[in-house]
Amino acid sequence: xxxxxxxxxxxxxxxxxxxxxxxxxxxxxxxxxxxxxxxxxxxxxxxxxxxxxxxxxxxxxxxxxxxxxxxxxxxxxxxxxxxxxxxxxxxxxxxxxxxxxxxxxxxxxxxxxxxxxxxxxxxxxxxxxxxxxxxxxxxxxxxxxxxxxxxxxxxxxxxxxxxxxxxxxxxxxxxxxxxxxxxxxxxxxxxxxxxxxxxxxxxxxx
Numbered sequence: 357x358x359x360x361x362x363x364x365x366x367x368x369x370x371x372x373x374x375x376x377x378x379x380x381x382x383x384x385x386x387x388x389x390x391x392x393x394x395x396x397x398x399x400x401x402x403x404x405x406x407x408x409x410x411x412x413x414x415x416x417x418x419x420x421x422x423x424x425x426x427x428x429x430x431x432x433x434x435x436x437x438x439x440x441x442x443x444x445x446x447x448x449x450x451x452x453x454x455x456x457x458x459x460x461x462x463x464x465x466x467x468x469x470x471x472x473x474x475x476x477x478x479x480x481x482x483x484x485x486x487x488x489x490x491x492x493x494x495x496x497x498x499x500x501x502x503x504x505x506x507x508x509x510x511x512x513x514x515x516x517x518x519x520x521x522x523x524x525x526x527x528x529x530x531x532x533x534x535x536x537x538x539x540x541x542x543x544x545x546x547x548x549x550x551x552x553x554x555x556x557x558x559x560x561x562x
Contacts, residue, residue: 357471360480362548366502372481374554377562379479381471384464388472391465392538394455402451409434409442467561469541479547481554485511485530490520499528508544510536512552533557 357380360368374380414434422429436444457465473479487494495518499507506527511518514532522530529540533556541547549557 381467384468387465400453405449406446412442463561490517495521506545510549510553
């Protein structure tokens with residue numbers, strides 16, 4: 357699989373031979389959907405709660421008499437049918453949202469995403485990606501020169517300068533290969549991978 361090799365101006369200067377096992381897989385929409393949903397579900401903390409009819413603040417007085425009103429009989433205002441009443445099946449803070457994904461499935465799904473990005477022209481390779489000092493202005497100018505506004509950069513190593521320069525940029529994310537996730541790969545318009553990161557991705561997902 358041949359990918360575009362970008363220069364400092366964001367232009368395709370040549371082609372880069374990438375491993376077919378990672379960047380030449382068939383598109384598997386169901387598998388990609390499964391790992392994206394599982395990743396988002398596993399990120400949920402579940403730190404929210406609702407009250408049932410026992411926990412809501414209410415009076416035990418009967419709202420109105422049993423007969424003669426023409427209304428349905430009611431015993432307490434804590435009923436889930438009433439406004440301000442408790443929930444029938446409330447959300448509890450100890451609810452577990454995790455979904456299990458086998459390692460083999462995850463590797464195949466990530467390779468399928470990389471392959472589809474390559475086919476759509478949203479994936480490119482650069483020699484390296486570094487900045488001389490931790491200045492956001494320098495990195496922003498670098499992305500502007502390469503005509504990149506929404507980009508995920510996967511570098512073989514993110515040093516302190518690169519981390520500090522990129523953390524305040526909107527629609528820019530720079531990570532190492534081990535921190536690449538399916539949601540970010542799908543979200544960003546462009547994915548740029550360094551040559552050193554390609555070898556690590558091959559070790560992880562081939």
